[in-house]
Amino acid sequence: MTAVTATATTQxxxxxxPGSRRSWAWLGILPFLVFSGLFxxxxxxxxxxxxxxxxSGSLTxxxxxxxxxxxxVLAFRTTIEVSLVSALAGTFVGFLMAYAVILAxxxxxxxxxxxxxxxxxxxxxxxxxxxAFIFTLGQLGLVTLFLRDTFxxxxxxxxxxxxxxVGLELVYVYFQLPLMILIIAPxxxxxxxxxxxxAENLGASPRQYWRYVALPILMPSLMGAAILLFGxxxxxxxxxxxxxxxxxPILAVKIxxxxxxxxxxxxxxxxxxxxxxxxxxxxxxxxxxxLQRKAERWSR
Amino acid sequence: xxxxxxxxxxxxxxxxxxWWVVLLVGVAYFTVPLVATLQFSLRTKVPFAAYTxxxxxxxxxxxxxxxxxxxxxxIVLSVALVVPTAYWVRLKVPxxxxxxxxxxxxxxxxxxxxxxxxLIRVYSGNPIPLVxxxxxxxxxxxxxxxxxxxxxxxxxxxxxxxxxxxxxxxxAAQSLGAGWPTIILRVILPNVRGAVLSGAFLTFAIVxxxxxxxxxxxxxxxxxxxxxxxxxxxxxxxxVSLISFGLTWVAMAMIAIVGRQSRGRVSAxxxx
Numbered sequence: 066m067t068a069v070t071a072t073a074t075t076q077x078x079x080x081x082x083p084g085s086r087r088s089w090a091w092l093g094i095l096p097f098l099v100f101s102g103l104f105x106x107x108x109x110x111x112x113x114x115x116x117x118x119x120x121s122g123s124l125t126x127x128x129x130x131x132x133x134x135x136x137x138v139l140a141f142r143t144t145i146e147v148s149l150v151s152a153l154a155g156t157f158v159g160f161l162m163a164y165a166v167i168l169a170x171x172x173x174x175x176x177x178x179x180x181x182x183x184x185x186x187x188x189x190x191x192x193x194x195x196x197a198f199i200f201t202l203g204q205l206g207l208v209t210l211f212l213r214d215t216f217x218x219x220x221x222x223x224x225x226x227x228x229x230x231v232g233l234e235l236v237y238v239y240f241q242l243p244l245m246i247l248i249i250a251p252x253x254x255x256x257x258x259x260x261x262x263x264a265e266n267l268g269a270s271p272r273q274y275w276r277y278v279a280l281p282i283l284m285p286s287l288m289g290a291a292i293l294l295f296g297x298x299x300x301x302x303x304x305x306x307x308x309x310x311x312x313x314p315i316l317a318v319k320i321x322x323x324x325x326x327x328x329x330x331x332x333x334x335x336x337x338x339x340x341x342x343x344x345x346x347x348x349x350x351x352x353x354x355x356l357q358r359k360a361e362r363w364s365r
Numbered sequence: 366x367x368x369x370x371x372x373x374x375x376x377x378x379x380x381x382x383x384w385w386v387v388l389l390v391g392v393a394y395f396t397v398p399l400v401a402t403l404q405f406s407l408r409t410k411v412p413f414a415a416y417t418x419x420x421x422x423x424x425x426x427x428x429x430x431x432x433x434x435x436x437x438x439x440i441v442l443s444v445a446l447v448v449p450t451a452y453w454v455r456l457k458v459p460x461x462x463x464x465x466x467x468x469x470x471x472x473x474x475x476x477x478x479x480x481x482x483x484l485i486r487v488y489s490g491n492p493i494p495l496v497x498x499x500x501x502x503x504x505x506x507x508x509x510x511x512x513x514x515x516x517x518x519x520x521x522x523x524x525x526x527x528x529x530x531x532x533x534x535x536x537a538a539q540s541l542g543a544g545w546p547t548i549i550l551r552v553i554l555p556n557v558r559g560a561v562l563s564g565a566f567l568t569f570a571i572v573x574x575x576x577x578x579x580x581x582x583x584x585x586x587x588x589x590x591x592x593x594x595x596x597x598x599x600x601x602x603x604x605v606s607l608i609s610f611g612l613t614w615v616a617m618a619m620i621a622i623v624g625r626q627s628r629g630r631v632s633a634x635x636x637x
Binding site: 090091093094096097098100105106107108109111112158161162164165166169170171175179181184191193194197199200201206208238239242243300306307320321323335342343346347 | 401
């Protein structure tokens with residue numbers, strides 16, 4: 066019964082009817098395999114293979130070498146910068162906000178509305194989000210006009226523009242921050258009061274408690290969250306497209322332009338760019354899963 | 366109360382003022398863009414003209430209806446695909462769990478823009494030129510949305526299955542003469558209803574606002590409509606953005622309600 070030993074680790078009930086039927090049981094998930102094969106694995110394989118083929122149809126690595134073109138390097142750099150800045154800002158502020166309502170002594174009833182709102186706001190992305198910020202901080206936005214009429218400060222004469230990299234980062238934080246609140250709340254819940262009291266009774270200052278107890282425990286969760294936020298921004302397309310058209314070189318927007326027409330004048334290069342994106346996302350999600358497992362140690 | 370503890374609680378009180386500031390700044394960052402959108406939508410000369418214009422526009426309703434139709438198809442297909450698969454993996458083929466979990470995780474790794482890039486390249490030519498027809502493109506759009514829904518739908522259903530004893534339920538149903546379709550539809554599905562519904566509402570929220578895939582497949586969906594409106598009109602986009610936000614809000618509220626109910630139900634039944 067090799068199958069049973071193999072499944073013992075997955076804490077599942079053993080097969081109800083082992084024996085001759087066992088070898089056909091996998092047919093039960095055939096619809097799932099066919100569907101994901103047709104609409105997930107096949108399209109990705111198409112891009113993978115395409116990225117190794119040149120225009121005449123022979124194998125090549127040239128598409129990946131072409132990723133060093135200055136405009137594409139710039140797109141990778143800008144996208145990583147925007148994702149990193151918005152992820153770090155979201156991680157930092159999101160953690161503080163979640164901590165404020167969970168452990169900092171603010172009224173307990175604040176938590177439920179904040180988490181509900183975070184659920185909505187983390188899904189409020191893309192086109193309507195870009196528009197909402199145009200109505201807020203665009204040339205005629207509410208805040209822009211308010212600052213101009215009340216304080217005489219016109220942001221667009223001070224060098225600020227919503228349609229720049231900084232503006233895009235500011236907009237991205239809007240869906241990063243609530244996602245952070247949602248994923249870090251359970252980790253903050255896991256900080257047991259006993260640990261703080263134990264540290265205080267041993268004479269630890271608040272700073273020492275954070276430095277030697279709380280932060281080391283939270284670190285895997287915080288890093289995992291930051292990485293997930295990074296991936297969350299890295300794959301986004303609609304927000305950047307709506308806000309800037311294509312004036313800021315965001316990878317997803319560039320690939321989008323490639324779908325509409327051969328703007329790179331080289332389809333294979335488009336495939337290689339897509340693969341580059343998938344690779345970055347894969348590394349990010351992989352790190353997230355590893356860190357998440359580490360973080361779960363403390364919640365047991 | 367010792368002096369030390371008194372000093373500490375004074376310090377905590379001072380601390381909580383700082384936390385109030387943190388919270389209020391964050392809440393302001395959340396609410397100001399919504400207030401600004403509302404205010405912008407009301408700047409029209411005739412009061413509420415942005416809203417009446419939009420609500421009287423048949424295009425608005427047809428785009429909204431199209432996306433709602435896609436959302437419903439996506440949910441039905443996704444549930445039909447995920448519930449039997451997750452159940453079967455748990456019951457019969459746990460050794461295939463890593464494979465299924467890996468596949469359901471892939472949509473996290475593949476950005477929508479890359480997915481639609483691949484889909485268009487595969488299905489624009491022979492042997493299955495789906496992109497060539499309206500119906501084919503819509504089918505492709507729904508398929509892509511089902512793919513997007515896989516990660517959280519599978520996770521939700523799998524968690525739901527963990528809280529019920531699917532093995533005993535199956536054996537009980539079988540001993541009463543039920544076949545597989547009956548077991549899945551009338552025994553398993555009702556028992557993971559909470560998980561399925563929260564997955565369904567999340568799918569609804571995501572599909573209603575989705576832009577990237579619908580846009581590249583040239584589908585008359587709500588996301589591309591709002592995008593175009595944003596480039597061509599002044600006040601109407603604000604009204605439609607708020608409506609879109611309202612839809613997300615409704616979907617999330619439903620998840621919260623369903624979540625409360627299903628937790629209560631599970632503990633009432635007491636199956637572990």
